[in-house]
Amino acid sequence: MTIYDIAKKAGVSASTVSRVVNNKPGIKPETRRKIQELLKECSYTPNETARGLVKRSSRMIGILITDIRYAHYMDIAFFVEQELSRAGYTCLIVNTGIPDESKVEAIHRLAQRQIDGLLMVGSTFQCAAVQEAIEQDLPDIPVAMANGYLPLPNVKGVLVDECNGVAECIRLMQSRNHQKIAFIIPSSTPSNLQKQQGFEQAIRQGTHPECAEWVYQSPTSLEDGYRVTNQILQEHPDVEGLMFCEDEAAVSAVRALLDAGIPVPEQVSVIGTDNTRYCEICNPKLTALDNMMLEMSMESARILLESLNGNNSLPARIMLFSRIIERETT
Amino acid sequence: MTIYDIAKKAGVSASTVSRVVNNKPGIKPETRRKIQELLKECSYTPNETARGLVKRSSRMIGILITDIRYAHYMDIAFFVEQELSRAGYTCLIVNTGIPDESKVEAIHRLAQRQIDGLLMVGSTFQCAAVQEAIEQDLPDIPVAMANGYLPLPNVKGVLVDECNGVAECIRLMQSRNHQKIAFIIPSSTPSNLQKQQGFEQAIRQGTHPECAEWVYQSPTSLEDGYRVTNQILQEHPDVEGLMFCEDEAAVSAVRALLDAGIPVPEQVSVIGTDNTRYCEICNPKLTALDNMMLEMSMESARILLESLNGNNSLPARIMLFSRIIERETT
DNA sequence: CCCAGAAAAGCAATCGATTGCAAAACAAAT
DNA sequence: ATTTGTTTTGCAATCGATTGCTTTTCTGGG
Numbered sequence: 001m002t003i004y005d006i007a008k009k010a011g012v013s014a015s016t017v018s019r020v021v022n023n024k025p026g027i028k029p030e031t032r033r034k035i036q037e038l039l040k041e042c043s044y045t046p047n048e049t050a051r052g053l054v055k056r057s058s059r060m061i062g063i064l065i066t067d068i069r070y071a072h073y074m075d076i077a078f079f080v081e082q083e084l085s086r087a088g089y090t091c092l093i094v095n096t097g098i099p100d101e102s103k104v105e106a107i108h109r110l111a112q113r114q115i116d117g118l119l120m121v122g123s124t125f126q127c128a129a130v131q132e133a134i135e136q137d138l139p140d141i142p143v144a145m146a147n148g149y150l151p152l153p154n155v156k157g158v159l160v161d162e163c164n165g166v167a168e169c170i171r172l173m174q175s176r177n178h179q180k181i182a183f184i185i186p187s188s189t190p191s192n193l194q195k196q197q198g199f200e201q202a203i204r205q206g207t208h209p210e211c212a213e214w215v216y217q218s219p220t221s222l223e224d225g226y227r228v229t230n231q232i233l234q235e236h237p238d239v240e241g242l243m244f245c246e247d248e249a250a251v252s253a254v255r256a257l258l259d260a261g262i263p264v265p266e267q268v269s270v271i272g273t274d275n276t277r278y279c280e281i282c283n284p285k286l287t288a289l290d291n292m293m294l295e296m297s298m299e300s301a302r303i304l305l306e307s308l309n310g311n312n313s314l315p316a317r318i319m320l321f322s323r324i325i326e327r328e329t330t
Numbered sequence: 331m332t333i334y335d336i337a338k339k340a341g342v343s344a345s346t347v348s349r350v351v352n353n354k355p356g357i358k359p360e361t362r363r364k365i366q367e368l369l370k371e372c373s374y375t376p377n378e379t380a381r382g383l384v385k386r387s388s389r390m391i392g393i394l395i396t397d398i399r400y401a402h403y404m405d406i407a408f409f410v411e412q413e414l415s416r417a418g419y420t421c422l423i424v425n426t427g428i429p430d431e432s433k434v435e436a437i438h439r440l441a442q443r444q445i446d447g448l449l450m451v452g453s454t455f456q457c458a459a460v461q462e463a464i465e466q467d468l469p470d471i472p473v474a475m476a477n478g479y480l481p482l483p484n485v486k487g488v489l490v491d492e493c494n495g496v497a498e499c500i501r502l503m504q505s506r507n508h509q510k511i512a513f514i515i516p517s518s519t520p521s522n523l524q525k526q527q528g529f530e531q532a533i534r535q536g537t538h539p540e541c542a543e544w545v546y547q548s549p550t551s552l553e554d555g556y557r558v559t560n561q562i563l564q565e566h567p568d569v570e571g572l573m574f575c576e577d578e579a580a581v582s583a584v585r586a587l588l589d590a591g592i593p594v595p596e597q598v599s600v601i602g603t604d605n606t607r608y609c610e611i612c613n614p615k616l617t618a619l620d621n622m623m624l625e626m627s628m629e630s631a632r633i634l635l636e637s638l639n640g641n642n643s644l645p646a647r648i649m650l651f652s653r654i655i656e657r658e659t660t
Numbered sequence: 661c662c663c664a665g666a667a668a669a670g671c672a673a674t675c676g677a678t679t680g681c682a683a684a685a686c687a688a689a690t
Numbered sequence: 691a692t693t694t695g696t697t698t699t700g701c702a703a704t705c706g707a708t709t710g711c712t713t714t715t716c717t718g719g720g
Contacts, residue, residue, distance in 0.1 A: 002706055013670045018708060028668060028716095043466060048442045049382045050706035053675045058379060068398075069408045071607075077407070078399045078425050085424070090443060093423045094415070095408050112378045113420060136373065222610055251611055277401075280552055281581055281611050332676055343700045348678060358698060380676035383705045 001044050009042070010035050021046060052114065061304065062110035063093045064103065064120040070220070071276040072246065076121055076146075076297040083301045089116070100129035111137035117304045118143045121297055123191035126150060142307030144300040147191055147293065149317050156303050157317040158296045162191060165289050165322030166198035166243065166273075170206070172330060173241040173269045179207050181241035182214040182232050184225075184249060192245050195273070199243060214239075218249055225249030229256035240268055247272035251282045254329060270329040284328035292320045331374050339372070340365050351376060382444065391634065392440035393423045394433065394450040400550070401606035402576065406451055406476075406627040413631045419446070430459035441467035447634045448473045451627055453521035456480060472637030474630040477521055477623065479647050486633050487647040488626045492521060495619050495652035496528035496573065496603075500536070502660060503571040503599045509537050511571035512544040512562050514555075514579060522575050525603070529573060544569075548579055555579030559586035570598055577602035581612040584659060600659040614658035622650045 003021070007014045012031065019027055020035040021044075027035075038044075052058040061084050065073050081091045092110060096103045103125065110118065118138060120130070126148035134143060134152060142154055149157030173181055183199040185192050196215065203212045216232060218224040225248065232239055233256075244250035250272030257264050264270060264284060272279060275290035303314055333351070337344045342361065349357055350365040351374075357365075368374075382388040391414050395403050411421045422440060426433045433455065440448065448468060450460070456478035464473060464482060472484055479487030503511055513529040515522050526545065533542045546562060548554040555578065562569055563586075574580035580602030587594050594600060594614060602609060605620035633644055 003708095004706080014707080015671080015709075016669060019669090022708085024709095026668060031668080045438070045442050045467070047383075047444065047706050049379055049388060049444050050675090051708080052379045053377075053383055053677090053706080054708050056675070067408065068411075069404050071401075071404075074399050074401075074404060077423070078397065081398075081423070081425055090422055090439065091424075092420055093407070093411070094421075095411055108375070109420065112375050114377065114379050137375070222607075248607075255613060277552075277578075278611055281608060283585065283613050333678095334676080344677080345679075345701080346699060349699090352678085354679095356698065361698080377676050380705090381678075383676080383707090384678045386705070 001042050002047070003044075006035070006038055006042060006044055010038050056114070057116050058114045059089050060113060060115050061089045061091055061117045061119060062107075062113075062115045063091050064096050064106060064118065064125060065093065066096055066098055066122050066124055068093065068095050070246075071248070071278060072274045072293060073121060074276075075294050079294065080119065080121075080297050080301045083298065084119075084305070087305050098124065100127065103127075103130050104133040107133040107137055115141065117141055117308050119146070119297075119300055119304055120144075120148065121146045121293075121300075123148045123189045126190050142304055144304040144307070146296040146300040147291075151316075155316075156300075156307065156314055158299045158303065158320065159317060160292050160296060160320045160322050162194040162291060162322060163198035163201070165291065165324070166195040167202035168322075169243055169271045169289050169324055170199060170202035170241075172324060172326070173243075173271065174202070174206050176265075176269060176330060178240035178269045180211050180214075180236065180239055181243055182211070182216060182236065182239055183243045184216045184218050184228055184232075184253075185245050186218055186220045186224075186249065195245055220246055220248060222248055222252040225252035226256045229253040230260070233257075233260060233262075242268065242270045244270070244272045247274045247276045247278045247282075247286060247288055250286055250288070250329075251278050254282055254284070254286065265329050271324075275325050279325070279327060282329070287327045287330040288325050290323050290325050292322055295320055331372050332377070333374075336365070336368055336372060336374055340368050386444070387446050388444045389419050390443060390445050391419045391421055391447045391449060392437075392443075392445045393421050394426050394436060394448065394455060395423065396426055396428055396452050396454055398423065398425050400576075401578070401608060402604045402623060403451060404606070405624050409624065410449065410451075410627050410631045413628065414449075414635070417635050428454065430457065433457075433460050434463040437463040437467055445471065447471055447638050449476070449627075449630055449634055450474070450478065451476045451623075451630075453478045453519045456520050472634055474634040474637070476626040476630040477621075485646075486630070486637065486644055488629045488633065488650065489647060490622045490626060490650045490652050492524040492621060492652060493528035493531070495621065495654070496525040497532035498652075499573055499601045499619050499654060500529060500532035500571075502654060502656070503573075503601065504532070504536050506595075506599060506660060508570035508599045510541050510544075510566065510569050511573055512541070512546060512566065512569055513573045514546045514548050514558055514562075514583075515575050516548055516550045516554075516579065525575055550576055550578055552578055552582045555582035556586045559583040560590070563587075563590060563592075572598065572600045574600070574602045577604045577606045577608045577612075577616060577618055580616055580618070580659075581608050584612055584614070584616065595659050601654075605655050609655070609657060612659075617657045617660040618655050620653050620655050622652055625650055 003014045003017050007017045020032050094106045096106045131150045145157045200212045216228050218228040272286050272288040275288040279286040279288045333344045333347050337347045424436045426436045461480045475487045530542045546558050548558040602616050602618040605618040609616040609618050
């Protein structure tokens, strides 16, 4: 059922029908009513593709996430999609994975679809390859980043003070008389490197600056958290605190400690990052640094909508403050 | 950079360029090469909107999920998106929420976008409102359902034997000498009602058929699981087993039992459903009925792709078998 | 009753591709 | 050189809307 079919049935031209569909003025009230009835009767629905072609806008927004499965990102896809779809946009959520080429490929594919805006979630999008792809494929549409930033005129970034946040966590443990702290990093994203910096700063200001070297690698996963904790216990039996870049590994670290007969938090404190649901399920409940991922994403979504509405006096970057949610592991 | 711009630069017609872009035959090899170079040089990208208009296909697939945040659905959006996008489709993931109208609204909006196929995840889409919406808005495109079914010619369903699965769980507990079992249901979805049926069947065949009445309501959430467990303990201090329709509430039930000084699984067994990551995090680790949600979704995706490729000899419904993952709570 | 000015409706171009059919270019055979 | 047949290429219509501009219709004042 196209606009022409309706026009024919109503005995008017397609233009007239179009104007009724879009509530434009200059139509005799009677005609308008008649056409409206016909539209309803035929349950006419405008073809968004055709509309997008002439309007040169798809009312679609691309959302790039490395991996939607991380508990960390779970809420995001939900709330951001909700917010944007309330504003009349349709979301194209793409899991890009880690490799640069797949991110570039995803941007390219979205560009082909004439997206009106792009939202990228996660600091891994803060890289040269993505920057180039955006310059190349989407130089003119608004782009927002949650937990990242790129120095391009059309890109706005929302960040969080992770360096400080982690430093605060370290200081919290120190204030509980736990000075010998290890730091566990899953991967070298810009975001995690920031955290590591905060760790090192705070440690050097404490009584055991040599712990600044206690940095361990562990890809995100339950098994790794368990494994790395045992490794730390072996190399540093005197360890007093564990600072993680995410919650999952921290949860299994708690289990590893308990399994080894080490009381938590009496002998060793554990702090996770992200403040996901896992924190409450952990027993004892996990203290965590809330990195405000959801807030960052929502703020990015709002900024994107503002830009789409033509507001171009927005700051290039804004900074949120993380906070510690203290539970039972400190 | 449109196809006409390229045509002008190359001194040929748009048709010729189009044929090169789409690798169609009937172009002189030399011309083809020259145009290909030009395409690369100008980094030309076909406008999918325009292409969609004439081809009457958007190469987009709608994915309906009530709420992507449920751990239960976490993997799905990831793997299904991956599978479909490998096949060249772009996914429109929509969180519809529970109310019928929002599901209908979502279907309507997707129809406007001329999606080529629709995938619905979850038994809540098995309802009259959705059926009507599909008949109305998408009578001709392939639709696949994970964990649900609708009697329409263009709808294929993938189901799981939940009734049996739960019955097996009950029998497992019974074989461990736990006969007095309560069933906790979060909401009356078709899927959960199936499970309840399995519960009742198995219980009636056991030594304590009166427990078939021990059915408790609890909306999904950690707090509810804790609360409802205490309520059950109060009303039936002799309870020996708890069967949940999802994992989260089961996890907090375990905690409630331990907090009440009741040994798990010695005095009371607990079984969850879904087999999410929470099972491993729970301490003791949670035994769960794997409802094969991921497998169902992947199978639906494959069926959808088959239908899109014109295979219309697919069975209207196929059935998968659930399995019990026994861990430490039984 | 005529005419100006406003209101309503329609024409036709446009968005950026695809594609059936016609035309042109080329090659080979007579 | 002409004809025939095969490749290549181009023309123009089409997909389903939107919109500037023109034309038609209406309204009311003189």
